[in-house]
Amino acid sequence: MHAHCSILCITPPHILREIARNGTPAQQEVAQRTLLTSASLQAKRSSMGGRLAASLRAIVVGGKDRTVYDAKNGTSLPGVKVRGEGDPASLDPAVNEAYDGSGITYDLYLNAFGRNSIDNNGLKLNSTVHYQKGYDNAFWDGEQMVYGDGDEDLPVSERLFNRFTKSLDVIAHELTHGVTQYEANLNYFAQPGALNESMSDVFGSLVKQYQRAQIADAADWIIGEGLFTENVNGVGIRSMKAPGTAYDDPVLGKDPQPGHMRDYVNTIEDNGGVHINSGIPNHAFYVVARELGGFAWEKAGAIWYKALTDKLQSTSSFTDAANLTFQAATELYGSGSLEEQAVKTGWTEVGIDIGVPSENEGCFTSVMRAIGFIK
Amino acid sequence: MMKILFERTGGFMGRKISLHLNLDDLPSDQAGTLKHLLDEVDFLNLEEDKSASLYARDAFHYLVRVETEKIRHSVHVTDLSMPAALRPLIEELSRLARTKNSQ
Structure with a gap:
């Protein structure tokens, strides 16, 4: 979250727009940034209306x-x-x-x-x-x-x-690690780390779908398509639609990702399995997008973005993510909405119930669980 | 006797590759290259654990362990914390591990 501490903070938007169009180059830059920041905050409080996005496109110069x-x-x-x-x-x-x-x-x-x-x-x-x-x-x-x-x-x-x-989604994945760093700043270990990885996969896949103008049903939901050479038996690194099925190869072995909490992998390697257990929240997002249909970035993406920027914290667990995306859906689309129900369905399909209090673990407990010392 | 254990974990894929070498069993030129790279970096006097950048994501983590009759020394580094002098050794071990893992 970033704010500009200047007189522009209290200047009405219509005047800011005039400055953005007609001010000196320095004034234009400050006005544009202020408009973007306040518009972004408004967008987070509202349902990401198309009109807002259009006005943002109009004022962003450079x-x-x-x-x-x-x-x-x-x-x-x-x-x-x-x-x-x-x-x-x-x-x-x-x-x-x-x-x-x-x-x-x-x-x-x-x-x-x-x-x-x-x-x-x-x-x-x-x-x-x-x-x-x-x-x-x-x-x-x-x-x-x-x-x-x-x-x-x-x-x-x-x-x-x-x-x-x-692979375009790899580029979007890495860039999204930057977005996460500036927002929820999810710790890079165990469940918060897997959520961090999942956010990168979610927005990575959305960027690919956006480029191809694909609706959720038409997308492949593969992360890392095109990375493997023809020597490998696989379609990509991960599958959000069917975690654990992206590759099965004599050299690389089988895709180890779980798509359900019953298959959660406790390990100390890879920062507590951040690239493995990300399959669980990845699949939850896929189900939400499938349930809602249409362009996945418009509703499912807006819900996840609101959770990432307004709700998740550095120590958030999968259960936190379930409850907070549900909250985000309620705030964006209303209580009892189809969008809220879709989020519930998504997390239920991966074995996480909405409304269950989170057991936020400390670092020590996370490590003990990761190495299998406690269940 | 000199043995080398090499492990690479993490990365975008989260895949582990590893290598166990007994220099006595290697062709003399290959063993000589590895010994030279270990000497160049003064491996046995390297700091054991160099922590990664706080915000690095998807970088590789490397473990190199060297064992002789008298001493055992391990070094953990990441792409971003790796001393420049260690890089030729890591690159060579990575190449050998990737070659082994692709066969």
């Missing part, structure tokens, strides 16, 4: 500010600048994928939720491609997105992974 850097197979970040906002396309597909992917992600957050970039304050979207050699991964470092080229250093017959910019 809000999207992307820069792509090339690490040239090294590890110094950010690397050498290779493409800035508005520059012509590069000959390097990884550069263009990072540029275009962060752009469409920015667009979804702005147009659907009234959010101006990662921090809701126009933070620059910096990406680095060609990180290290043989780096089959992508990550968010707290300030920017970083992408490797997969197994490009191995013989073709041994390669498992393509470059990580190839």
Whole structure:
């Protein structure tokens, strides 16, 4: 949450709009940011009306500010600048994928939720491609997105992974880690960590659906589509529709994600299984979107966004997320609404009942549970 | 006798890969390369645990353990906490582990 501490805070919106259009460049910038911030806060209190989103689009000038850097197979970040906002396309597909992917992600957050970039304050979207050699991964470092080229250093017959910019939802996933950092700031361990990962998958998938103009029923709900080479028997890294079915391969093994609380995996590895147990809230979101139909970002996405930005806290558990998304649906669409019922159905299908008090665990208890010391 | 255990966990996929090497069993050039990389970074005197950036997400975590008759020393690092001098060793072990895991 960010606020501008200036006289503009108390200036009526119609005057701010005039300043945004006719002021000096510096006045325009401050007025635009103030309008965005207050509009975003209003959007969080309302049902994300299309009119608001349209007025936001009209006033944002230069809000999207992307820069792509090339690490040239090294590890110094950010690397050498290779493409800035508005520059012509590069000959390097990884550069263009990072540029275009962060752009469409920015667009979804702005147009659907009234959010101006990662921090809701126009933070620059910096990406680095060609990180290290043989780096089959992508990550968010707290300030920017970083992408490797997969197994490009191995013989073709041994390669498992393509470059990580190839998948739009991976780009949106990493950028969303930034949004989460500025909002609920979910701890990166056990259930809060799995929720953190799930938020990135949810908005990652929504960005892909938004780009393709797909309704929920038409979407594949696959995370990391296109990352595997043809040597792998799999369609992607994770499936939100059917967790545990994305791949089954002699080398990689079987997708380990559960889609129900009865299959929750207690482990100390991977920060307490954050990329494994995220299958549970992922599937809950999928069910909500399936129940509501239409474009998933419009209702299911709005509910999850409100929970992420207004309700969830750093230690939130799956039960908290269930109760808080239910609350968000009530506030956005009303008590007894179809949307509220859809959220209840989503969490019920993964074995979590709405209305059950949360057992917020301390760090020690989470670790003990993760290693199987307590049930 | 010198043994190396290497594990890489985390990442976007959350997949673990690992490698157990006994340098006595490796071709001499490969064993020599690894010994050279260990010496270059003065591995046995490296700090055991370097914590990650507070906000890093999806980065890899690495464990390297070296055992001889006299000493056993482990080092935990992430992509972001890794000392530059350690990177060539991690890259080589990662390559060997990815090659092994892809066969």
